[in-house]
Amino acid sequence: MIDETTGALPLHGVPAARVLDEVRALRAADRPTHGGRLFAYVYDPGVTGLDELAQAAHAGSAHVNGLDPTAFPSLLAMENALVGAAARLLGGGPGTSAPDVVGSVTSGGTESLMLAVKAARDARPDLAEPRIVVPVSGHAAFAKAAHYLRVALDPVPVDPVTLRPAVADVAAAIRPETVLVVASAPSYAHGVVDPVAEIAAVAAAAGVRCHVDACFGGWTLPWLRRLGAPVPPFDFAVPGVTSISVDLHKYAYAPKGVSVLLHRDPALRSPQFFAYADWPGYTMVNPVIASTRSGGPIAAAYATLRHLGEDGYLRLAALTRDAVTGLADAVRAVDGLRLLAEPESTVVCFTSDDPGLDLFVLVDELTARGWHTQPQLAYAGLPASVHLTVTAAVAPRVAEFGPALAEAVAAARAAGPVVLPPELLALAGSLTPEALTPDLIAGLAAGLGLGAGPADRMAAVNTLLQAAPLRLRERLLVEFVGLLQRPTW
Numbered sequence: 001m002i003d004e005t006t007g008a009l010p011l012h013g014v015p016a017a018r019v020l021d022e023v024r025a026l027r028a029a030d031r032p033t034h035g036g037r038l039f040a041y042v043y044d045p046g047v048t049g050l051d052e053l054a055q056a057a058h059a060g061s062a063h064v065n066g067l068d069p070t071a072f073p074s075l076l077a078m079e080n081a082l083v084g085a086a087a088r089l090l091g092g093g094p095g096t097s098a099p100d101v102v103g104s105v106t107s108g109g110t111e112s113l114m115l116a117v118k119a120a121r122d123a124r125p126d127l128a129e130p131r132i133v134v135p136v137s138g139h140a141a142f143a144k145a146a147h148y149l150r151v152a153l154d155p156v157p158v159d160p161v162t163l164r165p166a167v168a169d170v171a172a173a174i175r176p177e178t179v180l181v182v183a184s185a186p187s188y189a190h191g192v193v194d195p196v197a198e199i200a201a202v203a204a205a206a207g208v209r210c211h212v213d214a215c216f217g218g219w220t221l222p223w224l225r226r227l228g229a230p231v232p233p234f235d236f237a238v239p240g241v242t243s244i245s246v247d248l249h250k251y252a253y254a255p256k257g258v259s260v261l262l263h264r265d266p267a268l269r270s271p272q273f274f275a276y277a278d279w280p281g282y283t284m285v286n287p288v289i290a291s292t293r294s295g296g297p298i299a300a301a302y303a304t305l306r307h308l309g310e311d312g313y314l315r316l317a318a319l320t321r322d323a324v325t326g327l328a329d330a331v332r333a334v335d336g337l338r339l340l341a342e343p344e345s346t347v348v349c350f351t352s353d354d355p356g357l358d359l360f361v362l363v364d365e366l367t368a369r370g371w372h373t374q375p376q377l378a379y380a381g382l383p384a385s386v387h388l389t390v391t392a393a394v395a396p397r398v399a400e401f402g403p404a405l406a407e408a409v410a411a412a413r414a415a416g417p418v419v420l421p422p423e424l425l426a427l428a429g430s431l432t433p434e435a436l437t438p439d440l441i442a443g444l445a446a447g448l449g450l451g452a453g454p455a456d457r458m459a460a461v462n463t464l465l466q467a468a469p470l471r472l473r474e475r476l477l478v479e480f481v482g483l484l485q486r487p488t489w
């Protein structure tokens, strides 16, 4: 039965105003993208008029196709300007030790990382089994790249206190087949900057590329440094750093769909490209994964950077830094909570050692009070934690966060930790991914209340996932999301 009220292809077209009303009604169920109460997924500078500017620029270039830079020189010009700005911010360009930096605009951090891995892999066609060395705190997109590109992943543990890899462990993980070594500046989960200079040095000594994943922090660390923060060297000023990724749709506050992948020189970038002449169609050369690319995100990012300018970003970084300090103080003030890492960028990450305080319940209690934080499951000796990505729009909210946190902690204590039926926990601990049947998955999802409205109470789901071995966790996630992604008719 076709639902004429929500179906994407109604029998008769719907007037524009009504369509927009429908989209607005759908959007009402979403987390609030603005207002400084959502600490993940969105990056909000809280700058009046910026959305309208970005939207206008986006709309003007939405139908322009990045497939062919000679057909649409506007896009090439804006892309080159974005790459130049990112390179300059990250220690490259004329007058620096990395004067020949080149780059590409991609659709996001994941694509940038996948292309960094592809470039490194394809620079070594002599290797049958190329490998990459990635600290476990590195973004999961490296594992995705390894999976997609059939490159072996050599994870390096991180110290449970510093949350950084030991350089000796990185060095020991490098083998003759290693094509890339990774460092994060900072890591997403904890917001700590890896010892980039030391990691790049061991990579260079082995003749291996070193990628700095600055997707998250590449557009904040330079401003924080200018504001006086003790930011360690992490960019092209560091010898041995061969490529850097920085996402403009994060702290450059551009709408989604823009990241920049930089290489120290054109020869390093060359194997990132894909060209194909062995077909009868148009001449095909793609610097990035997508072929047809909308000009919208690129134009929106260009407009955003030009409008905010260096002084704007510096001001926003100062606001963000103060918000981080305020939130960290709020966490310190609550008995039973402790910072997992001292904030050194724009992340506040905390945990609890109190068995009576279930962090997943706390996250739900915060959600119920309109504060949306991100739970992180216990992993490899690291405790479960709560992650806050802090952006400039949080600054005016900081004073409200402390009392809300204290209240949510009291409520979580009163509610007590999640108690799953022992047979369910035993099942989660013993099931193999292969043993999962559609009926079992549907039963689990129903029992956990998944798919029945907004996911505001997730503590039980997180507890179950945490109890499951990693491979089962992954499989459950795939199956649960598969249940959500069903066509509406």
Ligand SMILES: Cc1ncc(COP(=O)(O)O)c(C=O)c1O
Pocket: 107, 108, 109, 110, 111, 113, 139, 141, 184, 186, 187, 188, 213, 214, 215, 216, 217, 247, 259
């Ligand atoms: C350090 C880091 N790298 C890569 C990514 C992946 O970026 P995206 O979600 O844009 O693909 C993220 C996203 O948060 C990140 O924080």
